[in-house]
Amino acid sequence: MRKVFIASAKRTAVSPINGAFRNLEISDLAAPVFSALTDNLGLAGDQIDQVIMGNALYGGGNPARVAALAADFPESLPAMTIDTQCCSGLDAILLGASMIRSGVADVVIAGGVESYSRAPRRFQRAKTPNGVDQEYERPPFTPWPDRDPDMLEAAAALAKTGSMSRVQQEEFAIESHRKALINKENNAAEIVSVAGVQSDSASRNLSHKLCSRLPVIAGDNEFGLTSATVALKADAAAAVLLVSETALLKLDKTPAKPVELVAGLSLGSDPEQPALAPIFGVRQLLKDRAIEVPQIKVLEVMEAFAVQAMECLSQTGLDLAAFNVGGGALARGHPIGASGAINAVRLFHQLQSCSAGSYGLATIAAAGGLSSTLLLQR
Template sequence: MTGALIVAARRTPIGTAGHGFASVSAADLASAAIGAVVSDVEEMDEMADVGGVPDEVVLGNCMGPGGNVARVAALGAGLPDAVPAFSVDRQCASGLAAIEIGARLVQTGRRLVVAGGVESASTAPWRMWPPREGGEPVRYERAPFAPEPRDLDMGYAADLLAAEHGITRARQDAYAARSHARAVEAIAKGEFDDEVVPVGAVVRDERPRAGLGVAQLSRFRPLHRTDGTVTVGNSCGINDAAAAVAIVPETVGVQGLRVLGAASVGVVPERPGIGIVPAVQAALAEAGVGIDDVDVFEFNEAFAGQVLACYDALGIDPDRVCLDGGALALGHPWGASGAVLVVRLFTQLVRRGRGRIGLAAIAAGGGQGTALVVSACP
């Protein structure tokens, strides 16, 4: 892929479900992120010819009220009525898929696309199957990922994946502890300050826990199988957040992240977490770079066992990934998580100058994965 440049990237704090954003809707969270990136674009002198009015808004979301949350959020951010918007549901990969789509739109001639993702687990509506034979409606927590009997819960599937790849409980707990330690340190150093948009009284990520070590994590019982290794401690949280980026043609000449390659793939639904592997391979192939060329990795840490299996399969040293902590510590706001990864790449490669090539990747329920390769420029 050539010609698409990410020039602004912002996110809200990541809230723990039921806490700071307990009454903030998905649309309102997204409006905050969209408004911030549009303001960033408007402040760039180099963007005068493009302006700050997007040609399109693309937003990923999984559990919102339906309809078109992207349109509601765009209007809530104060964008003109003439700006169209559409929503994407690729489950946990929705936010990153929206950015992939946004980059493709810029390739085809759009001058400014705002793309990202949002999730509000706190305000997600209750879902009901219709009553049958005079019975009561049946509440369900999620839509099917795949047809029965292939519709496994993500945690159970991650437990099976970890076992198949020989990922021990000790290794998972150590990785989770490190994620929290890195996130706590990053917050203390102000690493997230330039990317985070406060919403109401919430100004920082709520989930990271200082001092959470292997000793504490080892006490948690398996969640899904009596002899399993996936626990609440080495799994991500349930969270609320939004993230967005602004994408323009590379010819604009602004500092940012050039999109080199992107891919979304399908894998067996019973092992959705492994979707990261072929997605990364396909995105790297389009970009024309190899794993060893990547300076900054941001992978979504849905489950320690799942993501460690992906690192092993790709030949990536886990110490090189999520240097400021990942979703195990920061949280996993489903539809927003993929977009959060890109915001993290933007901060590290553009704002901090920590390298040139970045890679973001995330797996999704139903057996899918999405990956994005970028390069800092100029």
């Protein structure tokens, strides 16, 4: 099996729904990221073998192909879009890595893109000629309605059964925002300016006083979720440049230190407890690779819900000091199909300042009880 490296990693800023990116199509978000990746390495479009992007809300078509053409890549370059909901961006990277390992490709751009602002409205056709088409917010994630919970309600139930109080969740969110604000200037190397936006805009000085005034949106007053403890819907794109060892040696320039993509794992678990899925993925991947928790120097764990990340840390024993050092999705927002790729981009850049041999891990959950986990090594 051939080795796989990330030679470059870029993303847009994350903008809340109906914010600065509200009028941009997803190709407008992804194309500048593609161009930045190739320009960063002096790579021509005809040197790329495949483009793979994750997306959850587009409603069909192949937006990866549209974005590749918008980036002026050759018409001969194939591109594919995958949908595993929140795992999509990270799964695209794992798929690209598998293509390189198997020898099918040497250079792959992979990541995710999402626009809540421009997501199409979706309708289920009526079953009878005189019936009315029904608009829906989300498709089913299991074939069993009684085992396909609303994500908010599932997270609220998890908070209650795990005794994660509203106050504890709020403290977790406050810390995420605090870290994001402190490290905001350190994100410049990873962010591509789009529409003049060069930094994440949702981070703020969140306080206990403000959190206490927010209404509960799911669950009860003691353990319930609020807008502070649930990641905002958002727009963004992120991607990495995956290369084989042979391709890496041929690059004209490598401004960043290449990072090896050591392993990845996509795993399914109980669809009624989707927030717990990363716990099993992390445990399995570390076991498969014989990696001990103290060896993980940098962590990027998705914060779709405060309680989700809290449970992942608690049940895996991952080091809080290494966790989301620049803040997480609670402080940025959650552009579903792009979120896993954003975590991978952030992991790559954080490993740049780590010593050789250091490991970094990213993990994310998705509706239906899915998780994707990525292991990198500097």
